[in-house]
Amino acid sequence: MVMGRPRAFCTEKALDEAMEVFWRHGYDGATLAMLTKAMGIKPPSLYAAFGSKEGLLKAALDRYAERRSEHMRYVLAGATARDVAERFLSSIAESHTDPANPPGCLLVQGGLACGAGSENIPFELAARRAQGEAELRERFVQAREEGDLPEGSDPAALARFLSTVASGMGVLASSGADREALREVALVSLGAFPVCGAAADGSG
Amino acid sequence: MVMGRPRAFCTEKALDEAMEVFWRHGYDGATLAMLTKAMGIKPPSLYAAFGSKEGLLKAALDRYAERRSEHMRYVLAGATARDVAERFLSSIAESHTDPANPPGCLLVQGGLACGAGSENIPFELAARRAQGEAELRERFVQAREEGDLPEGSDPAALARFLSTVASGMGVLASSGADREALREVALVSLGAFPVCGAAADGSG
DNA sequence: AGACTTATCTACCACTCGATACAAAAGTTG
């Protein structure tokens, strides 16, 4: 074991609590007092473990990404591109209204606009959102190579569309929309997805 | 004319400047120092005119709503429901990437999550977003009565879908996406909209 | 003119922000 006094709190548990605070109040709205209270530790412990408030956010985002990667693995394992889209949208509808978490998506709630001194936070969150979109895009590129998507359809555009709807659902959920409302949006959105074997010429 | 010393600044101009600050930094991120500097006035003048920081936001939101109502009048004047959807989405793509304004939508950028003392701000913004959705819904209800929408289609669901995509496009634009990207999303989204005369049974 | 009303400016309030200095505590290593 390493030398020195052992840490008295569980890093993962503390990160989960911090994640919830950031999720509910955004980066700027989350104060050190909120965070330390939720995590059950004092400021010096927080700074020793995570370096700064921004470092704590990044650690929480990493943990958030771990959670989401499980969902994405299931989503990307869909048999067809349309399956993937369906899984993606319904997964978003469920997770964004999971009563175990604050409503919406941490990557959206975390902060689209921040004050002086935290201008890079929105970029950080945007980069993480873009990663999810990239995963979808790669899957759709593969799908098209396998003849699973119509010739005229654009994998990148479809991935961006789904990512955009997911962000919108995050906004909707944070406004208090219930799970059924998000499912409805997911269903309508799926109508924009090209059907395997059908034409996608944009005329209908 | 009313008695007393006349106001030395133009309320509308000042509100436009305040709007931009809220738009770019969000409610919590916008400080009094930023606001007064942008508006070209001192704190006492701000408080005399708008009562509080929250009062200033609401006044800016009212002004924002005025601007948007012009767009919505054009959008709702579309001949068919699909016309309305097309106008709505392309209008959003343009306005959310208008170089004259910060990217995205004030009603989204303003604050989805706020800190202690401004918990009601997200509700305020959500209510204003919901108003746009309601306008679309009423227009689609009318469209369906006029036989302009297929029997199986749900006006409320379509309005909510469009509103959700608009929010998502706001998030996308605030991440730095260019106008062409938003147009692409608008085009794909339109594919989810039922075509007048076609069936809408959700089977494909 | 002089009373009255409203706006503006300087200076400042109490408070909270993120972050830290310092010493005591709790372990490991020799």
Place this chain on the structure above:
DNA sequence: CAACTTTTGTATCGAGTGGTAGATAAGTCT
């Protein structure tokens, strides 16, 4: 045991927060 290393709690730092007191300026009223 003593030397060393790391964490923890108390107490606080300087900077910035939203908001305001009080004096002065700039108009209208009689």
